[in-house]
Amino acid sequence: MKKIIILCFIxxxxxxxxxxxxxxxxxxxxxxxxxxxxERIPAKTKVVVxxxxxxxxxxxxxxxxxxxxxxxxxxxxxxxxxxxLEVIRKEMDFQLSGEVSDETxxxxxxxxxxxxIISGAMAAIGSTYRLRIRAISVExxxxxxxxxxxxxxxxRSAALTGTAYTGPATVTRSNTSTPSAQPxxxxxxxxxxxxxxxxxxxxxxxxxxxxxxxGRENIDGQEREVLTLDVRVGGSSAWAGARNxxxxxxxxxxxxxxxxxxxxxxxxxxxxxxxxxxxxxxxxTHRANFTTRKGKVIDIDIPFSRLRQPDxxxxxxxxxxSIIGMEIERNSTQHGSxxxxxxxxxxxxx
Numbered sequence: 001m002k003k004i005i006i007l008c009f010i011x012x013x014x015x016x017x018x019x020x021x022x023x024x025x026x027x028x029x030x031x032x033x034x035x036x037x038x039e040r041i042p043a044k045t046k047v048v049v050x051x052x053x054x055x056x057x058x059x060x061x062x063x064x065x066x067x068x069x070x071x072x073x074x075x076x077x078x079x080x081x082x083x084x085l086e087v088i089r090k091e092m093d094f095q096l097s098g099e100v101s102d103e104t105x106x107x108x109x110x111x112x113x114x115x116x117i118i119s120g121a122m123a124a125i126g127s128t129y130r131l132r133i134r135a136i137s138v139e140x141x142x143x144x145x146x147x148x149x150x151x152x153x154x155x156r157s158a159a160l161t162g163t164a165y166t167g168p169a170t171v172t173r174s175n176t177s178t179p180s181a182q183p184x185x186x187x188x189x190x191x192x193x194x195x196x197x198x199x200x201x202x203x204x205x206x207x208x209x210x211x212x213x214x215g216r217e218n219i220d221g222q223e224r225e226v227l228t229l230d231v232r233v234g235g236s237s238a239w240a241g242a243r244n245x246x247x248x249x250x251x252x253x254x255x256x257x258x259x260x261x262x263x264x265x266x267x268x269x270x271x272x273x274x275x276x277x278x279x280x281x282x283x284x285t286h287r288a289n290f291t292t293r294k295g296k297v298i299d300i301d302i303p304f305s306r307l308r309q310p311d312x313x314x315x316x317x318x319x320x321x322s323i324i325g326m327e328i329e330r331n332s333t334q335h336g337s338x339x340x341x342x343x344x345x346x347x348x349x350x
Contacts, residue, residue: 023128023150023151023152024149024150024151024152024299024301025151025152025154025156025157025299026063026129026131026151026154026156026157026160027066027156027298027299028298028299028300028301029131029149029151030063030066030067030070030131031070031290031291031293031298031299031300032149032301032306033067033070033131033133033147033149034067034070034071034074034291035074035288035289035290035291035306036133036145036147037071037077037118037133037135037145038071038074038076038077038289039289039308040135040144040145041077041116041135041144041145043076043077044076044077044078045077045078045115045116046077046078046079046080046113046114046115046116047071047077047078047079047080047114047115047116047117047118047135048079048080048082048085048108048109048112048114048116048117048118049064049067049068049071049079049082049118049119050096050100050105050108050109050117050118050119051064051094051096051098051100051105051119052064052096052119052120052121052122053098053099053100053119053120053121053122054121054122054123056122056160056161056162057096058160059122059157059160059161060096060122061096062160063120063122063131064096067118068082069293070291070293073267073268073291073292073293073294074269074291075268075269075336076269077116080112080113080114081112082112084111084112085108085112088108088111088112092104092107092108100119102136102141105117105119105136106136106138106141109138110138114138115137115138115139116135116136116137116138116144117135117136117138118133118134118135119133119134120132120133120134122151124161125150127153128150128151128152128153129150129151129152129153129157130148130149130150130151131148131149131150131151132147132148132149133145133146133147133149134146134147190348190349190350191252191256191348191349191350192346192347192348193244193249193252193347193348193349194225195214195225195226195227195345195347196214196246197212197214199244199246199249200212200214200227200242200243200244201242201243201244201245202242203239203240203241203242203243203327203329204231204239204240204241205234205237205238205239205240206234207234207235207238208231208232208233208234208238208239208240209231209232209240210229210230210231210232210240210241210242211228211229211230211231212227212228212229212242213227213228213230214226214227214228215228217343217345219264219297219343219345220297224345224346225345226343226344226345227242227328227343227344227345227347228341228342228343228344229241229242229328229341229342229344230339230340230341231330231339231340231341232338232339232340233330233331233332233335233336233337233338233340234332234337235332235337236332236333237331237332237333238331238332238337239329239330239331239332240329240330240331241270241271241273241327241328241329241330242327242328242329243273243275243325243326243327243328244325244326244327245275245324245325246325249325249326249349250323250324250325252349253274253320253323253325253326253349254320254321254323255320256304256320256349256350257303257304257305257350258301258302258303258304258305258306258349258350259272259274259302259326259347259348259349259350260299260300260301260302260347260348260350261299261300261344261345261346261347261348262297262298262299262300262344262345262346263290263292263297263298263300263342263343263344263345264292264295264296264297264342264343264345265292265293265294265340265341265342265343266292266294266295266340266341266342267291267292267293267294268291268292268330268335268340268341268342269289269290269291269292269330269334269335270289270290270291270292270328270329270330270335270340270342271287271288271289271290271328271329271330271331271334271335272287272288272290272300272302272326272327272328273285273286273287273326273327273328273329274286274287274304274307274318274323274325274326274327275323275324275325275326275327276318276319276322276323276324277322277324278319278322279309280324283310284309284310285309285327286307286308286309286318287307287308287309287310287329288302288306288307288308289334289335290302292342304318304320328342328344
């Protein structure tokens with residue numbers, strides 16, 4: 001019988017997410033998974049986050065609740081009320097941290113009025129974890145999305161699994177001196193992006209407004225260099241954001257595989273945009289959406305493999321050699337109009 005969780009041999013042979021398999025934190029994995037799901041499930045679909053199989057019930061509960069929060073804040077999908085799920089769970093005798101067959105999951109989805117079921121599993125693999133997520137249609141049992149993400153052990157995952165946390169993995173940064181000894185196998189070259197008001201420029205249509213501020217702020221008890229964007233996006237086909245087309249940044253991006261940063265926002269969805277010379281004038285730039293959490297610092301990791309051109313774009317494949325910079329933007333077509341605020345910091349190109 002097929003199971004609602006994703007089994008290891010399926011993960012080896014099935015076509016999964018285009019996200020790069022660099023290990024990320026649990027919260028980053030859940031945020032990325034939200035974007036992955038919303039790109040593959042039609043807007044306004046009624047979804048239920050059903051179960052996450054793991055041997056740690058507290059971890060399963062955390063993943064379910066956090067993923068629900070990310071999906072709700074993203075605003076594209078409709079999350080079904082789970083208030084009746086406990087009654088159904090007892091009636092059908094299943095555990096939220098255990099395996100559930102496709103047939104049972106479909107039956108539960110119908111009882112809850114959901115159109116799509118989201119479920120998955122979390123398992124330890126050596127010193128890391130593998131998060132597996134799948135979305136299936138209640139009506140047809142068609143798989144709408146399937147994703148595997150490697151998750152590093154951090155203080156949060158260690159607390160939820162009851163394991164010892166030994167600290168973050170070593171990272172070799174390009175702007176610091178390093179010993180002559182060979183680096184560990186899991187090290188990675190990273191360039192920090194220094195924020196400058198001379199480099200980040202307003203980019204908007206005539207109907208929108210934006211204020212840009214760069215300065216030192218204390219966030220979560222640590223003073224950081226922060227880029228703050230306050231925007232109000234106008235009507236149809238409107239946009240507002242900030243762009244950095246500095247030659248130094250562009251050169252770093254051409255030799256990189258992705259961008260990561262931290263955000264503090266109001267729960268709205270934004271886009272990281274990597275324009276090329278071919279797309280700088282017609283707006284058909286390659287991009288990836290990400291969603292903030294209201295009042296909460298979250299990690300965003302966007303490998304270039306995740307970037308997608310709009311449906312109407314005609315410039316062809318993504319060409320790193322043509323990159324001219326990066327942008328952070330909201331637009332009314334994908335994200336809705338109105339006001340939104342985001343703080344971006346700890347930007348790194350890797």
